[in-house]
Amino acid sequence: MKLLLKRKWIKWAVIVGVSVVGFFALIYASVFLGVFGKLPTKEDLSSIKQAEATQLLDKNGKLIGKYYIYDRQPLEFEDIPQHLIDALVATEDVRFYEHDGVDNVSLLRVFIKNIILGDKSAGGGSTITLQLAKNLFGRKNYVVFSMLINKFKESIIAKRIEDIYSKNDILTMYFNTVPFPDNTYGIESASRKFFNKPAIHLNYSEAAALIGTLKATSYYNPRLHRERTQLRRDVVFQQMYKYDYLTEEEIDSLSAQELVLNYKSFNHDVGLAPYFRESVKKELKIILDTLKKPDGEPYDLYRDGLVVHTTLDSTMQALAETSMKEHLAGLQRAHEQSYGKYAPWNSKKVVNSAIKTLPAYKTYKSQGLTEKQILDSLSVKRKTELFQWKGDTIKNVSAIDSLKHYLKFLNTGMLSVEPQTGAIRTYIGGIDYRFFKYDHVSQSERQVGSTFKPFVYTAAIEDGMKPCTYFSLSAVTYTDFDDWTPTNAGKEEDDEHLNYNLETALSQSVNTIAVKVLNKVGIEKVVEQAAKMGIQKELPEEPSLALGVAEINLKELTGAYASYVNDSKPVKLYAITKITDKNGHVIAEFKPDIAEEQAYSDYTREVMLQIMQSTVNRGTATRLRSSYNLKNDIAGKTGTTQNNKDGWFVGITPKLVTVAWVGNDNHSIGFKTTGIGQGANSALPIFAKFYQKLNADSQFNTITKSKFETPSDAVLQDLDCEPEKRDGFLKRLFGNKKKERKFKRK
Structure with a gap:
């Protein structure tokens, strides 16, 4: 009996073993023959x-x-x-x-x-x-x-x-x-x-x-x-x-x-x-859409192992980003403290208006939801990561709560370019890309404020106006433009008998004189001069153009300012030098795009550089010297727009031109005071901190130690005059008190 049982066990063991082997063999054969999908051949x-x-x-x-x-x-x-x-x-x-x-x-x-x-x-x-x-x-x-x-x-x-x-x-x-x-x-x-x-x-x-x-x-x-x-x-x-x-x-x-x-x-x-x-x-x-591989197939940005060589200097970029964060964190605190509990981002009117710009609001609206249903949906709370300068945090907030949180934040855009080529060396499009996707370099157009004034003065000097031409600080009402009366922010605006030459007027950013210079040279000539300098935006042909009401992209503004240290020729900014395939073969190459003709004469360039150096040495940007102790050769221009909505600073050095903007993405929210919002306080410090860091790094000596060209004797002679003068006794006694005029068109 035992022998019989033993034989049965062996028999069943053999059967099971053969079955298992057969099963595995069948599965293997099925896989090999492609029953479960084609196998790659050799x-x-x-x-x-x-x-x-x-x-x-x-x-x-x-x-x-x-x-x-x-x-x-x-x-x-x-x-x-x-x-x-x-x-x-x-x-x-x-x-x-x-x-x-x-x-x-x-x-x-x-x-x-x-x-x-x-x-x-x-x-x-x-x-x-x-x-x-x-x-x-x-x-x-x-x-x-x-x-x-x-x-x-x-x-x-x-x-x-x-x-x-x-x-x-x-x-x-x-x-x-x-x-x-x-x-x-x-x-x-x-x-x-x-x-x-x-x-x-x-x-x-x-x-x-x-x-x-x-x-x-x-x-x-x-x-x-x-x-x-x-x-x-x-x-x-x-x-x-x-x-x-x-x-x-x-x-x-x-x-x-x-x-x-x-x-x-x-x-x-x-x-x-x-x-x-x-x-x-x-x-x-866009570039790859115009190129084909040797086999005729299009290149795939995400799969083909391309190598893109750019103009960015990563070390310089890191210094610029650090400078921006250092300044904006403190400026944000001052901005919030200046408003206190009456901040506009807490205003029901501002918040309700902003809610209607939310993508989610527009989606719900298109689906036919009522206003109450939309607001209820936007009020649902969920855990959300929020940006803060002191460190990101996760809070249980609704879409409306999140909107209110972000309404208060100042943002920024900043570019540094090599003026001789237009090569972008640093590029800051905002304070933090994770939370603020809008790019203030490539996408934004903001009023440029007083940073437009150098274009007005350039047109005037190019038209023959001498640097020692004097204009009164007095306010003038332009009757053919709704009795518009531009004024100055300084204490001297009421001194109608004080006159500034062009150097003093621009370095002190005097509004009344900028408009008078525009009136003297003519709007059309100023618009034409700006176009020659690379400003492609259609500009408003009105007196307020002199004060920078035009909304211009930061790239265009930077390329135009580059002309002052590039033989009077504007440049188009570029970021890519070449693209190679994964085997190192060049498939596209890009060169600087510099204007062939000068936008203005050498004389005009030398005069303007001297005037904008005065802005740094004696004018609205003197804190570069006094507060930040910068000894570099620097020319510049500050800018502040109406109601302190935008702060600007343009810093020009012989081998690097930097433009910085600071403001709120919501145009209804500006700085509380000019003291906080003026370009010298909101934007200039980013440049100043950036240059302090460049100065401390010897690898940037070719930039930081570079010197401006020596102006000609004719330029120095034409600039050799008193910065200001007062009207004589008779003019003070019998001068025109009405100060109304029509705006000239040439």
Whole structure:
């Protein structure tokens, strides 16, 4: 009986065994024949293509950003350090150089120790080549037996990869495709993100730490769990010691080292120059639409591994951003304190008007919701991250609460360009791209205030007016323009018998004289002069043009001011110098776009530079000297618009022109007082702090130590006159008291 039972058991065991083997064979055959999807052939595998991030480089070749679907940046085998390879092999696939893609010895070990003996430390039997197959082609979710089907697929692909590629090629592809923490693909991207260096420069500790994260990229994310990652790094060291890649002395020394990160995110919303990167991306899309690959296919910004060389100076950009944040944080506090509890952003009228501009409001309105229903929907509270200068915070707020929070914030736009070429060196489109997507450099047009006055004076001097021409400070009513009477902000505005020459009038930014100069030379000539200087915006032909009522884009304004240190020629600003494909072939190249003809004479340029230096030395921008102790050769112009809505400063040095604007995005909200909102207080300090930092860095000596051209004897002679003079006794006694006139048109 026992013998019979034994035979039956053996019989059933054989039947079950054969059935299991047959089942696995059937599944394997089905996978091989493509029942569960076509497998890549050897021909397909021989031309593997992976999406590669487009890299954005600064003027010195430093990586400042990427455009990608997957953050991937490929390397050649020669760029992978040997200790990184050793760490991978020791930890993930010690028999890598011996198997053909599938390690049968390891699989047998796993089967015996893990399945039969229950030893969970036996590992999973995967190989680097199997992992590569998974990295390249991913996994699909089938109704049943998904894991088994995917494993069979990967084993077939792995063997085909081994037939085509060398072990070094397989390692290269693996390192270029393997996922690391923070949605990062490839060792080069991971190295630059977590340690801010190329993979070739990874030390033993950094290399082992990154290899350690492969076990569980979220659990061992070094940004979030540095100590945990360091412990995992030490496990990698132990594996390297176990398989003779490290000596006992080396492992002791390495394990004692603390893991130090130098994290640099290339997220589109954070990091250096996000507004610049977004602006360049828009430009690239237009450029790439005009280009084709050698095979006739269009370039893909997110997949083709392009390299975009830009004009930005990343070091200078970092200094500019720091300067902006230092000033705006303090200015914001002063701005809020000046209004107190009667702030306009708390006004029901202002808030209700702003609510109607919300995209969500417009969407609800288009859906036919009533006003009450819309407001109820916008009043639903949820946890939201809010921007604050003292540090972002998460609060339970509604869309309306969030709107009220952001209404109070001042924003900014700032550009620094090389005036001889138009190359953009720094670009600040706002205070924080995560929360304020609107770009005040490329998208915004704001009233430019007194920064327009130099164009008026340039037209006048070009028309023959001498710098020592005097104009009275007295206010004049222009009867043909609704009896408009421009006035001055200073204490001397009522002194009708005081006269300033052009240098004093512009350096002190006198409104009444600017309008008189405009009247003298004629509106048409001023508009024509501005156009020659690159101002393409249609300008209002009215007397208030002299005071900067025109709304002009910051880029145009900067290009026009560049002419004062570029042989009287305006420039068009540019950000991209060239684009190469992933093999280094240039597919597009861009050169400076400088006007061929002068916008005005050398004489006019030299006069205007002297006058605008007076603005810094004796006029409205003297705090550059007194408060910030800047000794550089600087010319400039401050600007403030009506009701203190906009503050401007233009800083001109021989090799760098900088324009800064500060204001509120809501045009109904201005500064409480001129003292806070004037350009000398709201915008000038950004430039001043920026230049202090440039002065402290010797690498910028060619910029900071540059000198203006020496003016001709004729210019110096024509400027040699008293800055002001008073009317004589008879004129004071019998002068015209009415001070009304019509505005001249020429």
